[in-house]
Amino acid sequence: MIIENSNFILEHIASSGQCFRMNRLNDSEFSLIAGNRYLHLKQLDIKRVELSCGSEEYEEFWKEYFDLNYDYEEVVGKLLSGGDEFLRKAVDYGYGLRILKQELFEILITFIISQRKSIPAIKRCVEELSLKFGEKRKDTSTGNVYYTFPTAEVLSKASKESLRETGLGYRDEYVRGTAIAVINGDINLNSLPNLNFEEAVKELMKLPGVGIKVANCVALYGLHQIDAFPIDVWIERILKDIYDNQFETDRYKGYAGIVQQYMFYYIRSL
DNA sequence: AGCCAGGAGTTAA
DNA sequence: TTAACTCATGGC
Numbered sequence: 001m002i003i004e005n006s007n008f009i010l011e012h013i014a015s016s017g018q019c020f021r022m023n024r025l026n027d028s029e030f031s032l033i034a035g036n037r038y039l040h041l042k043q044l045d046i047k048r049v050e051l052s053c054g055s056e057e058y059e060e061f062w063k064e065y066f067d068l069n070y071d072y073e074e075v076v077g078k079l080l081s082g083g084d085e086f087l088r089k090a091v092d093y094g095y096g097l098r099i100l101k102q103e104l105f106e107i108l109i110t111f112i113i114s115q116r117k118s119i120p121a122i123k124r125c126v127e128e129l130s131l132k133f134g135e136k137r138k139d140t141s142t143g144n145v146y147y148t149f150p151t152a153e154v155l156s157k158a159s160k161e162s163l164r165e166t167g168l169g170y171r172d173e174y175v176r177g178t179a180i181a182v183i184n185g186d187i188n189l190n191s192l193p194n195l196n197f198e199e200a201v202k203e204l205m206k207l208p209g210v211g212i213k214v215a216n217c218v219a220l221y222g223l224h225q226i227d228a229f230p231i232d233v234w235i236e237r238i239l240k241d242i243y244d245n246q247f248e249t250d251r252y253k254g255y256a257g258i259v260q261q262y263m264f265y266y267i268r269s270l
Numbered sequence: 271a272g273c274c275a276g277g278a279g280t281t282a283a
Numbered sequence: 284t285t286a287a288c289t290c291a292t293g294g295c
Contacts (some may be wrong), residue, residue, distance in 0.1 A: 112278095115276080120275095172291090233277085240275090
């Protein structure tokens with residue numbers, strides 16, 4: 001089915017560093033594995049995207065996944081007219097970015113993996129992990145074969161050695177420890193959506209391999225706390241070099257996470 | 271070849 | 284509380 005939206009650019013979303021299983025197939029087409037599902041996407045033009053799913057699956061899952069109930073045009077308008085030169089250029093460059101609503105456990109593990117890794121390396125590791133510990137599926141509408149992201153159950157039972165074979169490096173114990181914490185009830189992922197931002201971050205940081213930055217990423221991409229503002233090495237450079245450490249996230253309350261996404265995507269292009 | 275990657279944990283002060 | 288050091292691996 002075809003989606004019309006003036007802020008939905010697949011190329012920008014796929015390479016924005018928030019999802020690691022969305023891949024470019026050619027000039028206009030992309031594949032995406034999210035949760036247990038597979039989707040084929042095609043950018044028809046600047047305002048139209050074709051999805052391989054039917055309207056029922058779209059309404060039930062993908063519409064929410066792509067945050068298509070939220071009006072990004074309003075945020076874009078504020079940033080373009082807000083008088084901040086860097087943000088204006090960032091939005092101008094990264095138009096069509098959105099904050100996806102991804103599966104919580106998958107986001108938790110992938111951002112634990114992300115520490116001290118480049119985006120290509122993260123993607124490779126996530127694919128290896130899915131191939132080794134996920135379930136093989138076949139998409140009914142495209143016939144495409146893919147592997148789901150592994151469950152906490154499976155990862156909690158995996159040996160350190162088998163985990164490390166996927167390229168995790170020293171993060172093997174973090175992944176294992178977090179999966180075990182989820183299974184034995186040390187943390188209840190289902191309760192996190194009920195917490196406010198500060199409480200959720202505090203809870204997440206009890207997990208091995210989850211510090212302030214990863215917790216913010218999980219809050220933003222897995223809990224859709226769009227005031228979360230993850231500060232990685234790139235964002236830190238911006239805050240220092242562009243804003244002389246005077247950037248005020250409070251000024252963008254209600255959509256700071258979206259601002260962060262534009263910043264991140266833009267700075268990496270320079 | 272050597273540096274850096276969407277950092278976190280530990281230790282020392 | 285903060286600073287320095289270490290961690291395994293791959294991409295460029």
